[in-house]
Amino acid sequence: MESDPSQQRTKHAPAIAPRAAALAIARLLSQKGHVAYLAGGCVRDELLGLEPTDYDLATDARPEQIQEVFPKARGVGESFGVMLVRFQGRTVEVATFRSDGPYHDGRRPSEVHYATAQEDAQRRDFTINGLFRDPESGDVVDFVGGQRDIATKTLRAIGDPQDRIREDRLRSLRAARFAARFSLQVDARTQAAIEATAAELKGVSRERVGGELRRMLAHPSRLRAVTLLEQWGLDASALGEAHSAGELPRVAALSPRASFATALAAWSLDRAARGVLVGVGHWSEAVNLSLRERADLMETRRIVGVIAAEWRGCPKSARKRLASVPCFIGALDVLLGSDADHAHTVRREVEALAREEGGLAPTPFVRGDDLVQLGFAPGPAFKRVLDSVYDLQLEGKVNDPAAALAEARTMLKGLDGL
Ligand code: ATP
Numbered sequence: 028m029e030s031d032p033s034q035q036r037t038k039h040a041p042a043i044a045p046r047a048a049a050l051a052i053a054r055l056l057s058q059k060g061h062v063a064y065l066a067g068g069c070v071r072d073e074l075l076g077l078e079p080t081d082y083d084l085a086t087d088a089r090p091e092q093i094q095e096v097f098p099k100a101r102g103v104g105e106s107f108g109v110m111l112v113r114f115q116g117r118t119v120e121v122a123t124f125r126s127d128g129p130y131h132d133g134r135r136p137s138e139v140h141y142a143t144a145q146e147d148a149q150r151r152d153f154t155i156n157g158l159f160r161d162p163e164s165g166d167v168v169d170f171v172g173g174q175r176d177i178a179t180k181t182l183r184a185i186g187d188p189q190d191r192i193r194e195d196r197l198r199s200l201r202a203a204r205f206a207a208r209f210s211l212q213v214d215a216r217t218q219a220a221i222e223a224t225a226a227e228l229k230g231v232s233r234e235r236v237g238g239e240l241r242r243m244l245a246h247p248s249r250l251r252a253v254t255l256l257e258q259w260g261l262d263a264s265a266l267g268e269a270h271s272a273g274e275l276p277r278v279a280a281l282s283p284r285a286s287f288a289t290a291l292a293a294w295s296l297d298r299a300a301r302g303v304l305v306g307v308g309h310w311s312e313a314v315n316l317s318l319r320e321r322a323d324l325m326e327t328r329r330i331v332g333v334i335a336a337e338w339r340g341c342p343k344s345a346r347k348r349l350a351s352v353p354c355f356i357g358a359l360d361v362l363l364g365s366d367a368d369h370a371h372t373v374r375r376e377v378e379a380l381a382r383e384e385g386g387l388a389p390t391p392f393v394r395g396d397d398l399v400q401l402g403f404a405p406g407p408a409f410k411r412v413l414d415s416v417y418d419l420q421l422e423g424k425v426n427d428p429a430a431a432l433a434e435a436r437t438m439l440k441g442l443d444g445l
Pocket residue numbers: 066067068069080150151152153156157195197198
């Protein structure tokens with residue numbers, strides 16, 4: 028049996044750099060007479076001067092030939108013709124050049140055919156995503172005019188835009204994502220094809236819709252992405268509600284690092300402010316939110332409302348409690364877009380509260396165990412007393428454990444006497 032070059036790493040050596048792993052794998056394939064190129068997103072990113080997140084390879088070697096060179100390579104789930112090759116601590120996707128089989132009803136192709144590099148480029152969605160690069164020489168292999176479109180910052184479908192968008196409507200969402208992320212102008216025919224089919228994301232699963240929206244909204248370029256979705260009329264089909272395009276002040280105000288849930292809260296409130304009937308339950312189904320994301324979306328919207336309506340009348344203890352909730356920072360970000368003055372005031376007040384002894388959420392002076400030791404049995408009053416004593420601590424009205432315990436004892440005795 029042939030030795031497996033991917034096993035040359037000693038046990039505790041650090042993993043090799045991702046590009047170096049792809050280069051080494053390509054080299055080993057080419058030593059066996061195969062062609063192996065960097066493909067898709069990583070070539071685009073490098074030509075744009077960005078660091079790719081992962082490096083995919085495309086090759087004329089069939090999966091069984093890849094396995095001859097890398098005996099431990101494994102096929103990836105359902106995607107026929109894609110092998111995972113591990114090399115010195117890195118895993119690289121190595122896909123055999125292929126053309127897609129027929130698309131049915133906008134769904135992903137049912138079969139794949141091995142093909143030439145040129146056909147593999149032509150099955151890809153946009154010209155900027157259809158490039159190959161020899162990792163050794165750096166030469167770019169361009170069958171689709173992708174280099175020119177990268178130079179002019181243009182997003183253009185490969186082939187006939189109408190056909191390509193109809194084949195897979197997810198490409199419309201991907202178009203908004205790439206145009207936003209890389210600040211691209213969208214080719215007029217590509218845009219027309221997207222707009223013509225925008226009313227329906229026929230055949231695209233909610234998982235795929237959610238995946239694209241997640242990547243768009245979690246990225247600093249989210250304002251342009253959401254603007255394009257609304258301008259092209261994709262909002263209605265993606266969110267399952269009425270179409271509405273307009274101002275997005277809350278989305279615009281978000282910090283670049285805002286989470287997906289925070290961004291969804293901002294977008295939903297921007298739409299609600301325009302009179303769109305936004306149902307969070309509806310969104311969470313349409314966009315396939317996890318339970319966590321759904322809870323965060325609802326909580327962020329709730330806290331935005333509380334800060335807007337109740338903050339001014341809140342005692343210090345309630346402010347500290349509210350400001351230490353995980354969604355608070357995101358909620359304040361959202362509020363910046365609708366009432367910047369109030370949001371700035373609240374931020375300054377929270378900063379001042381955080382500088383107080385113990386910060387926003389100091390360790391409680393008194394806990395349940397302390398009350399049990401005093402001989403009180405846990406019950407409904409018990410939690411109320413603990414909360415009240417903690418409020419006194421947050422207010423700065425008790426300043427040490429002994430004083431807090433004395434307060435608790437008095438409160439519990441008072442209750443006993445009832
Ligand atoms: P990212 O950096 O966001 O991952 P990417 O270009 O790598 O961008 P992927 O979704 O990882 O995007 O897909 C890898 C490549 O596969 C793309 O560059 C493109 O060539 C091709 N591709 C992905 N999805 C589609 C699609 N729906 N239709 C046609 N080609 C696609």
